Amino acid sequence: MMVDRRKFLQACGTLGLSGTLFPGALYASVRExxxxxxxxxxxxxxxxxxxxxxxxxxxxxxxxxAEIAGLDFSKEESTMIAEELTSALDGYxxxxxxxxxxxxxxxxxxxxxxxxxxIPTSPDPEGVDLxxxxxxxxxxxxxxxxxxxxxxxxxxxxxxxxxVELTELFLSRLRQYxxxxxAVITYTEERAMDAARRADEEIDAGDWRGPLHGIPYxxxxxxxxxGYPTTWGAEPYKKQTIDETATVVQKLDxxxxxxxxxxxxxxxxxxxxxxxxxxxNPWNVxxxxxxSSAGPGSAVSAGCVPFAIxxxxxxxxxxxxxxxxxxxxxxxxxxxxxxxxxxxxxTMDKLGPxxxxxxxxxxxxxxxxxxxxxxxFSVEAPFVMNPSSDVxxxxxxxxxxxxxxxxxxAEADRKxxxxxxxxxxxxxxxxxxxxPPVGPILKTLEVEAAAAFDDLTRNGLDDQMVRQERxxxxxxxxxxxxxxxxxxxxxxxxxxxxxxxxxxxxxxxDVVVAPTYAGSTLGLTNLTGHxxxxxxxxxxxxxxxPSDSPRRQPRSFTIIGRLYHDADVxxxxxxxQERTDFHTRRPPIQ
Numbered sequence: 001m002m003v004d005r006r007k008f009l010q011a012c013g014t015l016g017l018s019g020t021l022f023p024g025a026l027y028a029s030v031r032e033x034x035x036x037x038x039x040x041x042x043x044x045x046x047x048x049x050x051x052x053x054x055x056x057x058x059x060x061x062x063x064x065x066a067e068i069a070g071l072d073f074s075k076e077e078s079t080m081i082a083e084e085l086t087s088a089l090d091g092y093x094x095x096x097x098x099x100x101x102x103x104x105x106x107x108x109x110x111x112x113x114x115x116x117x118x119i120p121t122s123p124d125p126e127g128v129d130l131x132x133x134x135x136x137x138x139x140x141x142x143x144x145x146x147x148x149x150x151x152x153x154x155x156x157x158x159x160x161x162x163x164v165e166l167t168e169l170f171l172s173r174l175r176q177y178x179x180x181x182x183a184v185i186t187y188t189e190e191r192a193m194d195a196a197r198r199a200d201e202e203i204d205a206g207d208w209r210g211p212l213h214g215i216p217y218x219x220x221x222x223x224x225x226x227g228y229p230t231t232w233g234a235e236p237y238k239k240q241t242i243d244e245t246a247t248v249v250q251k252l253d254x255x256x257x258x259x260x261x262x263x264x265x266x267x268x269x270x271x272x273x274x275x276x277x278x279x280x281n282p283w284n285v286x287x288x289x290x291x292s293s294a295g296p297g298s299a300v301s302a303g304c305v306p307f308a309i310x311x312x313x314x315x316x317x318x319x320x321x322x323x324x325x326x327x328x329x330x331x332x333x334x335x336x337x338x339x340x341x342x343x344x345x346x347t348m349d350k351l352g353p354x355x356x357x358x359x360x361x362x363x364x365x366x367x368x369x370x371x372x373x374x375x376x377f378s379v380e381a382p383f384v385m386n387p388s389s390d391v392x393x394x395x396x397x398x399x400x401x402x403x404x405x406x407x408x409x410a411e412a413d414r415k416x417x418x419x420x421x422x423x424x425x426x427x428x429x430x431x432x433x434x435x436p437p438v439g440p441i442l443k444t445l446e447v448e449a450a451a452a453f454d455d456l457t458r459n460g461l462d463d464q465m466v467r468q469e470r471x472x473x474x475x476x477x478x479x480x481x482x483x484x485x486x487x488x489x490x491x492x493x494x495x496x497x498x499x500x501x502x503x504x505x506x507x508x509x510d511v512v513v514a515p516t517y518a519g520s521t522l523g524l525t526n527l528t529g530h531x532x533x534x535x536x537x538x539x540x541x542x543x544x545x546p547s548d549s550p551r552r553q554p555r556s557f558t559i560i561g562r563l564y565h566d567a568d569v570x571x572x573x574x575x576x577q578e579r580t581d582f583h584t585r586r587p588p589i590q
Contacts, residue, residue: 055086055089056082056086057081057082057083057085057086057089058082059075059078059079059081059082060078061082062078062081062082062085063075063078066078096454096458099455100454102342102343102452102453103339103343105343105346105376105377106346106451108492109376109377110333110346110347110377110529111334111377112332112333112334112499112528112529112530112563113563114496114499114500115496115499115500115502115503115528115563116500116503116504117503117562117563117564118564119379119380119381119382119564120381120382120564120565121382122380122382123382123384125384126382126383126384127366127383127384127385128211128359128362128363128366128385128386128387129384129385129386129387129388130150130211130363130387132150132153132154132157132211133154134154134158135151135154135155136160137155137160137161141169142303142586144161144166144169145169145170145173145303145304146303146356146584146586147306148306148356148357148359148360149211149212149215149306149307149355149359149360149363149364150211150359150360150363152166152215152306153210153211153212153213153215153363156199156203156213156214156215157203157208157213159203159204162196162200162214163195163196163197163199163200163203163213163214163215163216163258164193164196164197164200166196166214166215166216166258167192167193167195167196167216167258167260170216170260170304170305170306171187171189171192171216171260171261173302173303173304174187174218174260174261174299174304174305177282177302177304177589178304180280180285180589181279181280181282181285181289181298181299181302181304181589182264182276182277182278182279182280183263183264183279183280183289183294183295183298183299183302183304184218184261184262184263184264184295184299185221185229185231185233185261185262185263185264185274185276185295186221186228186229186231186261186262187260187261187262188225188228188259188260188261188262189260191225191227191228191259192216192258192259192260195253195256195257195258195259196214196216196258199213199214199256199258200214202256209254209255209256210255210256210367211363212252212255212256212257212363212364212367213255213256213257214256214257214258215256215257215258215306215307216257216258216259216260216305216306217252217257217258217259217260217305217306217307217308217309217364218259218260218261218262218263218295218296218299218300218304218305218307218308218309219246219248219249219259219261219262219263219308219309220262220263220265220293220295220296220308220309220310220311221233221262221263221264221265221295222265222269222311222341222342223246223248223249223262223309223340223341223351224242224244224245224246224249224340224341225245225246225249225259225262226242226243226244226245227241228241228262229241229262230242230262230342231262231274231275232265232267232268232269232342233264233265233266233267233268233269233274233275233292234267234268234274234275234464234465235267235275235464235465235466236456236461236462236464236465238275242340244340245340246339246340246341247337247338247339247340247372247374247375248309248336248337248340248341248351248368249309249340251367251368251370252309252364252367252368254367255367257367260305261299261305263294263295263296263298263299263305263308264276264279264294264295264298265291265292265293265294265295265311265316266291266292266294267465267466267467267473268342268344268449268453268465268473269291269292269311269313269316269342269344270291270292270467270472270473271288271290271291271292271294271467271472272288272289272290272291272292272294272320273288273291273466273467274294274466275466279291279294279295279298280298281297281298281301281323281324281554281587282298282301282302282324282587282588282589283301283324283325283539283551283552283553283554283587283588283589284542284551284552284553285589286551287323288323289301289320289323289324290319290320290322290323290324291316291319291320292311292316292320293308293310293311293312293316293317293320293321293328293354294320295308296308296309296310296320296354297310297320297321297323297324297326297328297354298320298324300324300326300354300355300356301324301325301326301587302587302589303586306355306356306360307353307354307355307356307360307361307364308353308354308355309351309352309353309354309364309368310328310351310352310353310354311338311341311349311350311351311352312330312349312350312352312526313344313345313348313349313350313445313526314348314442314445314522314523314526315522315526317329317330317350317352317354317534318330318516318522318532318534318556318558320354321354321534321535321536321556322516322534322536322554322555322556323554324554324587325536325539325552325554325556325582325585325587326354326355326356326536326583327354327355327356327357327358327360327361327533327534327535327536327573327577327583328352328353328354328361328533328534328535329352329353329354329358329361329362329364329365329531329532329533329534329566329569329570330350330352330526330531330532330533330534331350331351331352331365331369331531331566332381332529332530332531332561332563332564332565332566333348333350333377333529333563334377334378334379334381334529335369335370335378335379335381335531335564335566336350336351336352336365336368336369336370336378337351337368337370337371337372337374337375337378338350338351338375338377338378339372339374339375340374343452344445344448344449344452345444345445345448345449345452346377346448346452347377347444347448348445348448348526348527350526350529351368352365353365353368356583356584357574357577357583358533358535358570358573358574358576358577358583359387359570359574359577361533361570361573362385362387362567362570362574365383365566365570366383366385369381369383379564381564381566382564383566383567384567385567385570385571386571387571387574389571391423391424391571391572391575392423392424392425394424394510394511394568394571394572395428395508395509395510395511396420396424396425396426396427396428396509396510396511396512396513396572397427397428397429397430397506397508397509397511397512397513398417398420398427398428398429398430398512398513398514399429399430399431399432399512399513399514399515399518399519399521400429400430400431401431401519402514402515402518402519402521403417403515405515405518407515408540408555409515409538409540409555410515412537412538412540412555412557413515413537413557415537416513416537416557416576417513417557419576419579419580420513420572420576422579423572423575423576423579424572427513428508428509430505430506430509430512431505432502432505432519432520432521432524433498433501433502433504433505435501436494436495436497436498438498438520438523438524438527439520439523440491440494441491441494441495441498441527442523442527443480443483443487443488443491444488444491444492444495446476446477446479446480446483447480447483447488449473449476449477449480450476450477450478450480450481453473453477456477457474457477457478457481462474462477462478495527498524498527498528499527499528499529502524502525502528502530503528503563506530506562510561510562510565510568511559511560511561511562511568511569511572512559512560512561513557513558513559513560514557514558514559514560515557515558516534516555516556516557516558521558521560525560528563529563530560530561530562530563531560531561531563531565531566531569532558532559532560532561532569533558533559533569533570533572533573534556534557534558535556535557535558535559535573535576535577535582535583536554536555536556536582536583536585537555537556537557537580537582538554538555538582539552539553539554539555539582539585540552540553540554540555541553550588551588552587552588559572559573559576
């Protein structure tokens with residue numbers, strides 16, 4: 001059962017095991033010794049049982065792993081540690097035999113209010129204060145496809161267009177462009193047509209449910225819909241069906257919206273590569289649509305759905321919204337139930353709308369928000385959105401150091417800030433806390449994700465994933481298993497401190513305007529749970545493209561708000577879009 005100490009040290013060094021990886025290094029040694037399979041450390045150890053007929057952790061293995069970790073134990077201490085760890089192996093294996101579904105949340109709960117934030121008192125009435133003006137029916141189907149939700153709602157309510165007509169139009173557009181975009185995983189046509197016919201009957205009878213009644217949409221395929229596959233964009237789950245319907249889909253059903261397709265996502269919510277190909281950016285079909293809400297971003301941009309539901313853990317709404325030139329809203333953590341959605345990080349996952357405008361996002365958010373007994377992280381937070389309200393009452397901050405930097409899109413961001421200044425009046429400088437550092441704390445996401453997909457790694461199914469490079473889930477899941485439990489908890493303690501300092505940084509403002517990818521902004525605000533809206537502000541010429549090329553590179557800026565104050569970011573984003581036309585532009589795929 002012994003492993004040559006020198007070879008073990010060399011192997012662990014090759015794997016890049018750093019000084020904090022004592023537990024992982026140790027168990028890598030134990031598994032290699034017990035497997036007897038001839039596999040290398042990268043494949044065999046994790047996938048072979050660690051308790052198999054009396055396997056023991058030895059004092060020598062403890063000493064070797066400790067040396068890598070920069071720890072120093074006496075022989076007596078190493079022997080006692082070995083005995084303790086050996087006794088724990090059977091317990092680990094027993095728990096693995098019990099098994100856990102991806103949906104099972106851990107006992108450790110995450111609450112953004114640890115920062116000191118409080119959920120505001122609920123006013124009355126809540127929701128979006130929207131008056132539906134009478135509008136003429138667009139002259140062309142393309143104009144209809146790119147109409148905003150308020151306009152579509154007005155047309156539907158006045159019966160100038162039917163839900164069946166809209167559903168058929170958007171299904172047709174998805175099919176027309178999907179060979180190019182690769183944005184659809186599964187069509188939900190039968191369900192959609194039933195819902196559309198029902199919507200038309202209800203509207204005809206005067207039973208209007210609200211502004212989403214009869215409007216088609218797409219759902220990222222990490223959301224379960226009973227009767228249809230839920231693939232998570234990954235080959236190992238290509239034929240998976242889940243016998244439930246996600247809460248957000250149920251809420252949209254109740255609002256009368258019509259789900260027409262399950263849209264692509266990068267495999268297990270990373271990137272734009274899924275088992276069916278790479279989802280494309282309609283503004284430049286030679287480029288992927290980014291991810292992981294790849295299909296929602298692409299389909300909304302191309303006018304194939306009026307809106308879609310995406311998800312974000314670390315940029316998965318913001319990044320494809322930017323790449324495809326659409327508006328994305330990442331809600332405050334916990335304000336939208338994640339029941340029925342694939343879990344990647346129980347403390348960071350968020351569901352939110354992607355649409356053509358901030359007003360559209362507000363209408364969708366109003367329908368999907370709220371507490372859900374099926375999601376213990378969910379909360380009830382008030383939402384009052386008046387699109388015509390005066391945003392000059394908002395206290396607006398801007399990330400001063402970021403706007404002073406030189407980067408692609410900097411001039412467009414400064415122009416956007418100038419519009420915000422004109423709208424809001426006084427705009428004050430704000431900076432994010434410099435400590436604790438965001439990067440190391442983000443390792444918590446990798447550990448949670450590795451736990452969520454423990455079976456995938458342990459059973460070797462990760463080899464079926466399309467992407468196998470370093471910056472892909474299979475490798476990250478494997479490496480995350482080597483993060484010690486103590487270090488994981490220390491990261492979370494630092495995260496709590498980061499949340500408190502971020503809350504303090506925002507105490508004198510309601511919103512912060514920032515370049516989308518400025519410094520630590522994206523990682524920090526996902527760790528803290530703050531809401532944001534990402535909105536287009538430039539369609540730049542594609543580098544190296546011919547001068548007459550219609551291809552463009554969309555860019556964006558971001559408005560971040562206080563916890564549970566999503567209406568503020570949506571109000572300011574809407575005011576900006578009332579002054580500009582970036583959100584109305586159509587990609588050259590048309």
